Amino acid sequence: MGGVRVILISGRTLEQGTNLENKLSDEYMNATAVCELSERELEKLGLKGDGTERVRVRTSAGEIVVAAKKGEGYPEGVAFIPMGPWANAVVNGNTKGSGMPFFKGIEAEIEPTDDEIPSIYDLMRRYKE
Amino acid sequence: MAVYTDVLCPFCGCICDDIVVEVGEDGKITKVKGACAIGRSKIMGHDRMESPAIREDGELRDCSYDEAIKRAAEILADARRPLLYGWSSTVCETDRAGVELAVEIGAIIDNTASVCHGPSILAIQDVGLPSCTLGQIRNRADIVIYWGSNPVFAHPNHMKRYSYLSKGRFTPGGKKDRKMVVVDVRETKSAKLADLFVKVRPGGDFLVFSALRAILRGHEDVVPDEVAGVEKKDLLSLAEMIKNANFIITFFGMGVTHSGARHNNIANAIEFTRAAHLHTKATIMPMRGHYNVNGFNQVCTWLLGYPFSIDLSQGYPWYNPGETGAVDVLVHGECDAALIISSDPASHFPADAVRHLARIPVIQIDPYPNPTTEFADVVIPSAICGVEAEGSVYRMDSVPLRVRKIVDSKFMADEEIIRRILEEVRAIKEKEGE
Amino acid sequence: MAELLIKNGVVFDPINGVKGEKMDICIRDGKIVESLHDEHGARVIDASGCVVMPGGVDAHAHIAGGKVNAGRLLRPEDGRRGLEPKRGVCKPCTGYSVPNTWATGYRYAKMGYTFVMEPAMPPLTARHTHEELVDTPIIDKAALPLIDNNWMTLQYVRDENYEMLSAYVAWMIRATRGYGIKIVNPGGTEAWGFAKNCGLDDPVPHWDVTPADIIRALAHANERYEMPHSIHVHGNMLGHPGNYETTLRTFDVVKGISASMQRQTMHTTHIQFFCYGGTSWKDFESKADEIAKYVNENEHITIDLGSIILGDTTTMTADGPMEYTLYRLTGRKWTNHDVELETGAGIVPFLYSSRNPVHSVQWTIGLELALLIKNPWKVVLSTDHPNAGPFIGYPILISMLMSKKRRDEVMKEVHPAVFDRSSLASIDRELDFHEIAIITRASAAKILGLHNHGKGHLGVGADADVAIYGISHEESDAGAVQRAFLNAKYTIKCGEIVVKDGEIVATPEGRTFYVEPECEESLMNEVMKDIERLFKEYYTVSLSNYPVQDVYTPHPYVIKAPMSG
Structure with missing residues (x-):
């Protein structure tokens, strides 16, 4: 309850890039297991956006728990997760004949949660099952 | 200690080639100068x-x-x-x-x-690619557009070495001789540096390219008052800027390859460049990552x-x-x-x-x-x-x-x-x- | 190494004056030799009933480099026209007008060709050209760097500093591992940097020089050294109706300059595109007769044909403004790639249609030129691959040149404009095997100066590059000629049999030929100061990362070119 519907985009950030070849590190997780939201969305969700709270992001492809953070410059209704395994947990693999999945412009529902963010090892374990 | 100059950076598609690397007696790299944060981290190495x-x-x-x-x-x-x-x-x-x-x-x-950039390649196979090497931008471009691309994060030295901030033969004043335009769905760090920021609704790039094409080809009457969140008057003034330029470049990133229209977006971006070429020298280039x-x-x-x-x-x-x-x-x-x-x-x-x-x-x-x-x-x-x-x-x-x-x-x-x-x-x- | 004996063939070796004589060719250690050490131990090829020639030499075909690859990338539909699965020693092949590098090597070898000149290497991307040449199997090759629109060239021409120009040219040829000086739309390609163009005697925008000045100065610079080849020129106004006058004036630009070697002072390339009369596409006509007349009356000019193969192809040239014109004309896809401080490139797919009057007249021009120019040593067969058609069309051209009957048949099929706007119908001349051997290997080798380095002939000491065509020297049927030249019975490359009965049987790596002009050290030191400044102020790569490294020519053949006396 108290969820919002957004258009989700994934993309590069400097911290994501700097840790691109250091993906098993905490730095990489801190840089990419995070959802950036506009102030308006945070308000609706009743969150501060200081990075200590968590949200569940749900799309037609799946769901993932990540940290919630206030993002700069986002229009209302747009949320951002840096490219990486957490973002891709909710990206649809249907390329519609183009070879390219939908990494941007994904319809998503976001709600606050107390659940833990899965570690990279947890995430990979899920795929092996 | 050994010092290597003009080292090439193996991180992003910029491949800066003026890096200085110092190597200590033990054969380990001790210092990297001239690279961006991402490049330095890559060259220094880690686990x-x-x-x-x-x-x-x-x-x-x-x-x-x-x-x-x-x-x-x-x-x-x-x-x-x-x-x-x-x-x-x-x-x-x-x-x-x-x-x-x-x-x-x-x-x-x-x-x-x-x-x-797979979709970019598909688009090139549809319509071709009017492009150039980066030195043409350095020496000639007076309008630099970053579209769905955030070079401050993804290609940190790009503006300094090759585009907005660089100085060349016909652009001796560097950024004084150029205008930088950023088109994006959010106001990125790069957008904050731009002379003009055009904010597009997510997934709306295709429409904005189409509108600009129409204006540049003399059909502004078909363009509605607002296109994907952008006002028509802003599109008209951007088109006017382009018409009066000597050389324009559009650098595009995954903001356009990843969204719904994919290769159609890029084909339209290239068509926009072809339309601009009716008025001036117009070029376009994908911002390649690795x-x-x-x-x-x-x-x-x-x-x-x-x-x-x-x-x-x-x-x-x-x-x-x-x-x-x-x-x-x-x-x-x-x-x-x-x-x-x-x-x-x-x-x-x-x-x-x-x-x-x-x-x-x-x-x-x-x-x-x-x-x-x-x-x-x-x-x-x-x-x-x-x-x-x-x-x-x-x-x-x-x-x-x-x-x-x-x-x-x-x-x-x-x-x-x-x-x-x-x-x-x-x-x-x-x-x-x- | 095993010896090889080619017996009983009818040999055409024009450089050595052998004009269809039945004789044996002896081969040892990759070279032609006087006689064998051990005739019984040698492998024998019976060439009875066959025509034997030196390996073919192509003086002008775009087979490798950034532009060619951009053409492949642009046209996956062309790729599908030449798909062949891997088989035997052969890797998979793709492409018709823009074949992959493997197909390029195999298809040339099958036609009996063993040397190809890549004629347009942008200096900044020379490494790319060399990478592709290395991956082109069997044939030997070289590449000509573009040195005519370079800012340093323009500056020295403007300042009339020809000493420094010659040093700069020497540095550039060495830095790119190039073979000579290529000129493409001098001044016009630089102007294209701001979407402009310019004619032979117009000042180049922002530079107080004309294209004619550039051509003349570079011809002088070339002759400062004992360069095997002259300047290699694609002039101004390619493909424009009425351009033949510019072409004649371009010929005159270098008249009177003396060559440092026994050869022409200017090779003008794919001249078919420069022989146009009329004022528009409506009154377009052939002026091949005018061009042929000039070439017949003057000794300083050689040409290659750039003859049309009717059908679909991919046009590509450093002449950016010309390709833009072609794109506006056709509305088809268009790639352009300008190279900072140096040159450019444009690519547009193109269909030469037999129903179109202009294309049909264009088709006659290449043939007219080959037949109207009396001395075949001034002519090289080419299609400016792939601009006028792919190189695998050469056998079609050969059959046309050898058969008036075949030409008449085709003229009936194409647009009737050919009867009014071209003289082809009135020409009865038919080339014989000897003349074909000249324009497909001997003249090309001499014009490129390769005959001094073992190419284009079968004299003792030459590279054992031999083509054996399964056709009688008395055969006159055009179809038989075409088939024989498309699939050689044998091709031998440096003594190794690489084609047998029209199939590839071995794929050795070819060599890369390049020239080292030897400039005085003090002059070179002087020019380096300017080059260093140029890199600092304008290029986007460091000077130290610019020259092509040794690894890109794993099998080099180096020709030294000392200062001429």
């Missing part, structure tokens, strides 16, 4: 995969290079529909060996372009006739992205083994694709452990190209350069690993009497 390893009973067990290479060859020789994927953060010499391996075993070979993502596309094109997503199972190259792309063959559960080199699909592919990859035998070649390592069955550590191994690379503007070897390494180079796997595969096939 490596220490040893080749083979997964047994769910756990990776260290082994020799010989053993790992032999196991890798067995997996590939056994496979009916192997996928060879990655190839963008290594040198062209590796890619050439990879193509030979793909031909030998009838594999599908694909690189990371298929999840970044330093040699373009190099693989080049090698594949001259050896196999097509740039990526190539299926060799019939003995000749069959190219049909959407059918033969890495994500497609994984999501459809087609391939039964994969060799992953210098990339990390576990992080960068959608969940459906990763799920299949986790189920099949996977060989990983990489200097670093990453999430793909978590389910790889054979892991082969490699030397870092551009730091520990040399070779050819192609910049985002297709300028070929040679990255250098700065320090010695105990790790085997990518090319040698692939060539040795190829030899082993041939030996296995010979034994089987093929």
Whole structure:
């Protein structure tokens, strides 16, 4: 309850890039297991956006728990997760004949949660099952 | 201490080639000057995969290079529909060996372009690409547009070396002689530096390109008052700026390749450039990510006739992205083994694709452990190209350069690993009497 | 190494004056030799009933480099026109007008060709050209760097500093491992940097020089050294109706300059595109007769044909403004790639249609030129591959040149404009095997200066590059000629049999030929100061990362070119 519907985009950030070849590190997780939201969305969700709270992001492809953070410059209704395994947990693999999945412009529902963010090892374990 | 100058940076498609690297008595890199934060981090190096390893009973067990290479060859020789994927953060010499391996075993070979600028390539195949090398921008461009691209984060030295902030023959004043325009769905760091920021509704780029095309071709009457969140008067003034310019460049990024219209977006961006060319010199360029993502596309094109997503199972190259792309063959559960080199699909592919990859035998070649390592069955550590191994690379503007070897390494180079796997595969096939 | 004996063939070796004589060719260690050490131990090829020639030499075909690869990338539909699965020693092949590098090597070898000149290497991307040449199997090759629109060239021409120009040219040829000086739309390609163009005597925008000045100065610079080849010129106004006058004036630009070697002072390339009369596409006509007349009356000019193969192809040239014109004309896809401080490139797919009056007249021009120019040593067969058609069309051209009957048949099929706007119908001349051997190997080798380096002939000491065509020297049927030249019975490359009965049987790596002009050290030191400044202020790569490294020419053949006396 108290969820919002957004258009989700994934993309590069400097911290994501700097840790691109250091993906098993905490730095990489801190840089990419995070959802950036506009102030308006945070308000609706009743969150501060200081990075200590968590949200569940749900799309037609799946769901993932990540940290919630206030993002700069986002229009209302747009949320951002840096490219990486957490973002891709909710990206649809249907390329519609183009070879390219939908990494941007994904319809998503976001709600606050107390659940833990899965570690990279947890995430990979899920795929092996 | 040794000092190396004019070192090339093996990180992004900019391939800055004026880096200074200091190496201490112990052969370790101590200082990197002139690189951006991402490049410095890459050249300085960090936690490596220490040893080749083979997964047994769910756990990776260290082994020799010989053993790992032999196991890798067995997996590939056994496979009916192997996928060879990655190839963008290594040198062209590796890619050439990879193509030979793909031909030998009838594999599908694909690189990371298929999840970044693959749609750009499809669009180029539709309409072409009016472009240039980056020095043309440096010396001539008076309008620089970054569209769906955030160079401050993804290509930090791009503006300084090649575009807005650089100085050249016809642009001696640097940014005083240029205007920078950023088009994006959010106000990025790059947008804050721009003379003009155009904020587009997510997924609206196609419409905005169409509107600009119409205006530049003299049909402004068909453009409504507002297009994907952009007011018509702003589009008119942008078009006017373009008409009065001497040279414009549009750098586009994944903001346009990743959204709904994909290659249609890019084809429209190129059509917009063609329309602008009726008034001025107009050029356009994809902001390629990995330093040699373009190099693989080049090698594949001259050896196999097509740039990526190539299926060799019939003995000749069959190219049909959407059918033969890495994500497609994984999501459809087609391939039964994969060799992953210098990339990390576990992080960068959608969940459906990763799920299949986790189920099949996977060989990983990489200097670093990453999430793909978590389910790889054979892991082969490699030397870092551009730091520990040399070779050819192609910049985002297709300028070929040679990255250098700065320090010695105990790790085997990518090319040698692939060539040795190829030899082993041939030996296995010979034994089987093929 | 094993010896090889080619027995009983009818040999055409024009450089050595052998004009269809039945004789044996002896081969040892990759070279032609006087006689064999051990005739019984030697492998013998019975060439009875066959025509034997030196390996073919192509003086102008775009087979490798950034532009060619951009053409392949642009046209996956062309790729599908030439798909061949891997087979035997052969890797898979793709492409018709823009074949992959493997197909390029195989298809040339099958036609009996053993040397190809890549005629347009942008210096900044020379490494790319060399990478592709290395991956082109069997044939030997070389590449000509573009040195005419370079800012340093323009500056020295403007300042009339020809000493420094000659040093700069020497540095550039060495830095790119090039073979000579290529000129493409001098001044016009630089102007294209701001979407402009310019004619032969117009000042180049922002530079106080004309294209004619550039051509003349570069011809002088070339002759400062004992360069095997002259300047290699694609002039101004290619493909424009009425351009033949510019062409004649371009010929005159270098008249009177003396060559440092026994050869022409200017090779003008794919001249078919420069022989146009009329004022628009409506009154377009052939002026091949005017061009042929000039070539017949003057000794300083050689040409290659750039003859049309009717059908679909891919046009590509450093002449950016010309390709833009072609794109506006056709509305088809268009790639352009300008190269900072140096040159450019444009690519547009093109269909030469037999129903179109202009294309049909264009088709006659290449043939007219070959037949109207009396001395075949001034002519090289080419299609400016792939601009006027792919190189695998050469056998079609050969059959046309050898058969008036065949030409008449085709003229009936194409647009009737050919009867009014071209003289082809009135020409009865038919070339014989000897003349074909000249324009497909001997003249090309001499014009490129390769005959001094073992190419284009079968004299003792020459490279054992031999083509054996399964056709009688008395055969006159055009179809038989075409078939024979498309698939050689044997091709021998440096003594190794690479083609047997029209199939590839071995794929050795070819060599890369390049020239090292030897400039005085003090002058070179002087020019380096300017080059260093140029890199600092304008290029986007460092000077130290610019020159092509040794690894890109794993099998080099180096020709030294000392200062001429």
